[in-house]
Amino acid sequence: MTTDVDVVLVDDHLMFRAGVRASLDASVHVVGEADDVDAAITLVRALQPPVVVLDVHLPGGMGGGGAEVITACADLLSTTRFLALSVSDAAEDVVAVIRAGARGYVTKAITGPDLSDAVRRVAGGDAVFSPRLAGFVLDAFGTAAGDVATGDDELDRLSAREREVMRLIARGYSYREVATELFISIKTVETHVSAVLRKLQLSSRHELTRWAAARRLL
């Protein structure tokens, strides 16, 4: 029923790669592995897989980690999607990879089925938000009642609905549960999350630019 997905796994810890490979569903095939920035760029360019699962912190390259890999493969972003997987709790790490072009961010505590699900979701062009990433978004865009976007083209503020979705995700709701809670379809939830991801990538809100500047991305 589920479609098969090829992924490339990028992480500098052999044991962790083995663990991820073992926990993924049968429908998710690991077609390649890399353990530093340069090897990852070469491999991704050669294979052009639909999904790359990569750690935020990677050795090699110019020290830019996962964000550097994504930036170097920026021309592939329409066909190859990146999902960041990290133990880091630091806001600037998360924001750095998202702004570089990653389609989602999950923590390494994620279970195998959830990770497989996230990979398929990213492959389908959707965004994947962990509760913690949703928390960062709310922190960065503010939760004050008056701070609500009025138009769709406004990048620096969230709409009321987007904020509701983010709050539910931060509270630990899955997309399906968010949809039931708000009486909307899963597709609509995905649309909202994608919109938030776009704002996160393009917004010039100063909290975001500050985080990005901390990693010298601007």
Add this chain to the structure above:
Amino acid sequence: MTERLPLRRPSRGRWVGGVCVGLAAHLGLPVVTVRLVMILLTPFGGAGVLLYVWFWVAVPAGDPAQVAAETRPAALSRLAPRLREPGRRVPLTDIGVGLLLLVAAGLLIAVRAGVEIDYSWVVPTLILVGGAGLAWSQLDAVERGRWLSRAGGRTPVSVLRLLGGIVLTGLGVLLLVGQDAPLEALARSAVAALAVLVGAALVLAPWWLRLVNELGDERAARARESERADIAAHLHDSVLQTLALIRARSDDPDAVSRYARAQERELRAWLYDDRTTPGTSLAAELKDVVAEVEDTRGAAIETVVVGDCVPDLATEALLQATREALINAVVHGRPPVSLYLEVAAERIEVFVRDRGEGFDLAEVPADRFGVRESIIGRVRRRGGTATVQNKPGRGTEVHLCVPTTEQEGEPR
């Protein structure tokens, strides 16, 4: 003690430059003996004085015991430095030497002006030696200042003293060389000498700059090294201990996962969090509560915090209610347990969610004090609301909300 203290010139107990005290500490001899030897050596061509001056110049100032402590590996040393003994407030020796030099300079100028004293070359020599001594002692005061504070010890007073020393030395050299020359010729030669000095400075400047840069690099490398030692010490104290503990208890999965979780949290806090002062951050206090529940119940709680504020009575009640709700979720519900805290301008909200079957508030027996009193009652007494949402197949969610207290003088 088998190890010798390093050779330093302590500021405590010194008469002139602290050379004898330092030597005595280094060699393990009584100070009196060292001083006596120095004085006895002096008649032999001034050997004692020369030796003293050489040590004064060559040996850096500092407390030998403290230097010994600093060179020990970071993992073995105390974290908090010992209290420093207060040094002498008034630098009596320096003031004495300074006054002496001023008198000598005055005398010299008087001689130049016409007063006949036949010591015309002894006095300049004295001034020269004194001035050089002052400048040298100044250099090492600068160094001492760097040790004491990171500001660098560049106080106006130290610059003034350095300049004074240089001027006196220059004066001494001039007068010594041009003993019989008239004042006018002296002034002209002073200008010429100054020009030569400036030329030499221009030539030497790049070399000197490079030296300064290398010094900076070296200092940065040392800072990195000490940070690395700091990290190694921390890993040794925490992570390695926990790993050993885990290996010893490997047959008990509950204990292993609890140790791993506690260690992960501690390491995370150490790596990513800024240390907050106690009593200033609700987020930090919430994390403490989560840590306590995780440790005692051995469950993982996914925590997301948005915003932060200074704790008060209302948030205190909110935290205690949150704690009860977390314990309830861990014990009666099913994992994963999620916790969400949001601090907004007008209210603070907490959501605690688990995936268990949940419970109906109406069916909770009156004697179950837990939910009714410790969660709901607590929050309501602070003007807040508490609800328990419970949907079949979607777990249980406790929602706590308290209004923020108005900030004085800040209408919101």
